[in-house]
Amino acid sequence: MLDQTHSPTSPRAFTVAPMMEWSDRHCRYFWRLMSKRAFLYTEMVTCGALIHGDRERFLNYNSEEHPLALQVGGSNPQELAACAKMAESWGYDEINLNCGCPSDRVQNGMIGACLMGHPQLVADCIKAMQDATSIPVTVKHRIGIDDMDDYQGLTDFVEPIAATGCLTFIVHARKAWLKGLSPKENREVPPLNYERVHLLKREHPQLEIILNGGLSTIDECIEQLAYVDGVMVGREAYHNPWLLTDVDSAIYGEAPQTQDxxxxxxxxxxxxxxxxxxxxxxxxxxxxxxxxxxxxxxxxxxxxxxxxxxxxxxxxxxxxxxxxxxxxxxx
CATH class of the missing domain: 1.20.120.1460 (Four Helix Bundle (Hemerythrin (Met), subunit A))
Incomplete structure (x- = not known):
């Protein structure tokens, strides 16, 4: 472990990724026993499931899980506004719009990474959500999709959304191929490009930029915090949850939750x-x-x-x- 500790200004200096079928409320309760400061995210829930489905099943959580964000999937501004109201009424600390999932199933519903090709629609969605709630509205996305794979494409997506007043962008530092790769392959095959995320932060210092993708140790997270406002760890936190016991001390400079x-x-x-x-x-x-x-x-x-x-x-x-x-x- 690196000797220095980081003194973050953001509660999202260390976040744990939303992971379908993994980051449910039981898993999040378990994670919270190892870190009180890590910012946790739910699995993605679609607007349709929240509006027409078993709302209690999708929104229930343990009070110990805070700080906690609800991640939603959708592309209809009115439906997303309704979901934002639900998130606030249920006591979530943030609502996050998924613009990064590449699966065919969500693409067919105009959800996930395909939205990177429609930045103004995403901006409209974010504005509707902001108007409906007082909790932070954030976005999780890729650095690009398909042939939209340069820094200009990334800024063309981010800037209209930032113009709504959205401040927090969680950036998976890989592009997504919408056809030809499975969701698992999309987490591994497209190369990581941390520098593009670093550049986004340098050129947009007013934004809170959280880097996601490929991080597997606390040392790697600390190194990235020299360039961005926060980091997001996914599968490593699930398969090796003990790493969370170092988060409070190494990232936030506080006493660890437990070491047993x-x-x-x-x-x-x-x-x-x-x-x-x-x-x-x-x-x-x-x-x-x-x-x-x-x-x-x-x-x-x-x-x-x-x-x-x-x-x-x-x-x-x-x-x-x-x-x-x-x-x-x-x-």
């Missing part, structure tokens, strides 16, 4: 018991815990016990305790 994996699990056992009593299935929670003991003695055995048993109908907190015995016996 078993203490984290003791808290999670209480959480699991409560959730099971309310009808939740065990595997919906424990699937997020598998990386906690990554690289630790007994870690493989811990993951095996949970993976083999948590999906069973009668699985309870005793299974998690049995999995933890694989760790305790090697201490």
């Amino acid at each position: 994996r078993l203490m984290i699990m003791a808290n999670m056992l209480q959480y699991i018991e409560k959730q099971l009593s309310e009808g939740m299935r065990l595997h919906h929670i424990t699937r997020h815990l598998l990386g906690l003991f990554y690289g630790q003695p007994g870690g493989k055995q811990f993951r095996r016990v949970i993976s083999e048993g948590a999906h069973k109908a009668n699985a309870g907190v005793e299974l998690v305790d049995l999995a933890l015995d694989q760790i305790r016996s090697r201490m």
Whole structure:
């Protein structure tokens, strides 16, 4: 770890990315046990799901999760304004518009990265959301799409949105190919271009620029904070959540939340018991815990016990305790 700590001015100096089917409320509760300062984002929820679907299912969260942003997907200004009102009424700290997801499924609904080709529409959406709420409205996007792959294309997207008064742009430092690459390939194949994001910040110092893409260590995050206002970490935080225990001290200069994996699990056992009593299935929670003991003695055995048993109908907190015995016996 680098010796210096960073003294951030933004609450978004370290953020954890919205990740479909991963960053649900159980996962976010788990992450919060390791960092009180990391800014968390929900999975993307479409406007249609919020307006016509099970609103409580999509919007419920644990009070411990703050600071917390709701990420939405859509392209209709009136619908997005309605979602922004919901976000504020439910107590979210921010609402974020997804302009970065490249999947065919969301493109067909005019959602995600395809919106980078329609900057004025995005600006109209952001303005409608701003008019509907007092919480911050932010945007997450790529550095480009398809053949729109130069700095001018990036600024042509950002500047009309910034003209609405939107200040925060979370920039995944890869372009997206809307055809020919899967969402997974779009996270790995297009090369990272951090310099383009750095240039965006240098030329637009009034904007808050958060860099996303390829970051896997706290040291790498600290290095990027010399050029941008914040960083966003995604899959590394999911697969190796222990890195979050360094966020409060290394990024924010505060006391760490905890440095004991078993203490984290003791808290999670209480959480699991409560959730099971309310009808939740065990595997919906424990699937997020598998990386906690990554690289630790007994870690493989811990993951095996949970993976083999948590999906069973009668699985309870005793299974998690049995999995933890694989760790305790090697201490």
